[in-house]
Amino acid sequence: MRGELYAHQKYYQKAYFLACKHLNHCFIVLYILGFRFTYNPEVISEWDAVSAMVEWVGVMTSAIVPLAAIYFQYKLDKGE
Known part of the structure; x- marks a missing residue:
């Protein structure tokens, strides 16, 4: 039971890391394309x-x- 719970935690950590990585790549591509936040x-x-x-x-x-x-x-x- 404990090992199974650990495997799920590891899976979610990996998924969270990949989501952050892809979001960061999207921001970089948008920045390169000229998208800027203007206030x-x-x-x-x-x-x-x-x-x-x-x-x-x-x-x-x-x-x-x-x-x-x-x-x-x-x-x-x-x-x-």
Whole structure:
């Protein structure tokens, strides 16, 4: 029982680490592409550009989610 609990904790630690790593990579890519957080009220926000970014995020999410579901189902079936 104790070893099984430890295995789950190890799995969640690995999943948390990978999620943070991928989120960090996304931030780096967005920074390289020129995305910046602006807090200056004098700066005019380009809402068409924001809309385009949101559309691309939606496209990427809709492509990644089914692949992740297939991958995790494969891992569950395999017994890992």
